[in-house]
Amino acid sequence: MLQKNNNAGNQNMQTHQCESVAIADIRATVVQVRRISSDVSIITIECPVIAAAAQPGNFVNVKINSSTQPLLRRPFSIHNIRGPLIDIMVKTVGAGTTLFCQITEGSAVSVLGPLGNSFNRTNPEFETALLVSGGIGTAPMLFLEKTLAAEGRKVINLIGGRTKDDILSQNLANCRIATDDGSAGFKGTVVELLDVFLHDLKKEGTLKVFACGPNPMLKALTRLCHEHQLSCDVSLESVMGCGIGICYGCSVEVMAPDEGIRTILLCREGPVINAKLLIA
Numbered sequence: 001m002l003q004k005n006n007n008a009g010n011q012n013m014q015t016h017q018c019e020s021v022a023i024a025d026i027r028a029t030v031v032q033v034r035r036i037s038s039d040v041s042i043i044t045i046e047c048p049v050i051a052a053a054a055q056p057g058n059f060v061n062v063k064i065n066s067s068t069q070p071l072l073r074r075p076f077s078i079h080n081i082r083g084p085l086i087d088i089m090v091k092t093v094g095a096g097t098t099l100f101c102q103i104t105e106g107s108a109v110s111v112l113g114p115l116g117n118s119f120n121r122t123n124p125e126f127e128t129a130l131l132v133s134g135g136i137g138t139a140p141m142l143f144l145e146k147t148l149a150a151e152g153r154k155v156i157n158l159i160g161g162r163t164k165d166d167i168l169s170q171n172l173a174n175c176r177i178a179t180d181d182g183s184a185g186f187k188g189t190v191v192e193l194l195d196v197f198l199h200d201l202k203k204e205g206t207l208k209v210f211a212c213g214p215n216p217m218l219k220a221l222t223r224l225c226h227e228h229q230l231s232c233d234v235s236l237e238s239v240m241g242c243g244i245g246i247c248y249g250c251s252v253e254v255m256a257p258d259e260g261i262r263t264i265l266l267c268r269e270g271p272v273i274n275a276k277l278l279i280a
């Protein structure tokens, strides 16, 4: 087993608390595959060790089969934990995810995890969590919502997509929807939806925003949160290889404390960063 520092959300990348968590590489069985839209499936894998250690925001790096196609593992957020099972929500975008969504129940996969840091649920203090997501960025929100609710927080989901078919709100509570074409909910982006409702939402007590989605959405959200002095964690994506800080395939540029720019490895110092660090 490898050890990682799960820095619980990176509220402040210089002073965050580090908690040592074991990373397991497990040969695991796919126990269920459920197609939930034309291009998204929920794949359930039996991984008791990873399920027991995972925190919302963590991801797993999955070797889909034993062949060289695809050669590398693929990273996926942990969508949900159900006892010894982990659910991951997979959108078909290329060769690896196409093969993964075609996998059959009973197949074996190699799962490395839990990886990366997690959303910071304690710092700063807040009463209501706003979970803002777009497209497949909704994947980590169910695990986060369930954990926050169990900790006694009020949770409101704001979910965006291009059309109603892109809205992945299954099993989420308290949802407000935005679509670019107006085919469901508010017509506009999820950030515009938040902007419209923010005045009302501020009546729910101190707010903290947790977000995952495409980069332009996260940048617009970062600007809105800055304007309203809202604390915000964003979960980023990059192409990844090893998932554990060896290949340097996941380097992304973020703001440095001195206003300059620095490079981080997203698989270790992310995928969650304080939105203040996002180059908007």
Ligand SMILES: Cc1cc2nc3c(=O)[nH]c(=O)nc-3n(C[C@H](O)[C@H](O)[C@H](O)COP(=O)(O)OP(=O)(O)OC[C@H]3O[C@@H](n4cnc5c(N)ncnc54)[C@H](O)[C@@H]3O)c2cc1C
Residues within 6 Å of the ligand: 059, 070, 074, 075, 076, 077, 078, 088, 089, 090, 091, 092, 093, 094, 095, 096, 097, 098, 136, 139, 140, 236, 237, 238, 239, 240, 271
């Ligand atoms: C931390 C993390 C969590 C993720 N969580 C999820 C999740 O929960 N569900 C999900 O469906 N996907 C998730 N992704 C994205 C997923 O890993 C990629 O879609 C997948 O690796 C693509 O593999 P592929 O072989 O199908 O595509 P490829 O054939 O490798 O590439 C197809 C296209 O997708 C682009 N691409 C590949 N990887 C990424 C990436 N990581 N980000 C953006 N574009 C990419 C390529 O540049 C190319 O244009 C996550 C990525 C990261 C880094």
Ligand code: FES
Residues within 6 Å of the ligand: 239, 240, 241, 242, 243, 244, 245, 246, 247, 248, 249, 250, 251, 265, 266, 267, 268
């Ligand atoms: S994916 Fe290899 S260093 Fe991050």
